[in-house]
Amino acid sequence: KYCPKLKRFQLDDYVKKLNCIPLFSSLHLMTCLETLDLTDIVIDDSSHIVSNGLRQTTTLKSLILSNCALMNLSPEGLSQNKSIVSLKLCNIMMNIEGYKALKYFLIENINLKHLTLEGNLHHFNCPPNEEHSISFIIRKELFEGIQQSKSLKTLSLGNFQLLW
Secondary structure, three states: OOOOOOOEEOOOHHOOOOOHHHHHHHHOOOOOOOOEEEEEEEEEEEHHHHHHHHHHOOOOOOEEEEOEEEEOOOOOHHHHHOOEOOOOOOOEEEHHHHOOOOHHHHOOOOOOEEEEEEEEOOOOOOOOOOOOHHHHHHHHHHHHHHHHHEEEEEEEEOOOOOOO
């Protein structure tokens, strides 16, 4: 059974080693959940379930994805969630489709006020200024998303170099 009145959920080290698929597939049942902290989670194998969970939950205000591997995260899961006010993405590994989903999330989410992007792109070993490099494409996508965001109030980049 899941606690429907739970407001904040953070996985500890013990739970991170378990199968988290039931949690993600039941996010929509947690009708009071406001903060979901998935720090240090590898989501590759169950990324479609995570995407569905993010799409279906309507009360989530804060999503923390730090030190996560999100290589196969479906763009729809993030981009279709309209309730998130604060998104923290620090030291994540995500493919280009994930960054494109983030761009559309930034443009379409009218509630997002706070975005943290710290330490990302460190896993791409290519020149940041080369026009066809992965890191250039990702920076361009994110810059366009931030530029077109209608609601973003605070942006924390840390050591993330958005501009080239």
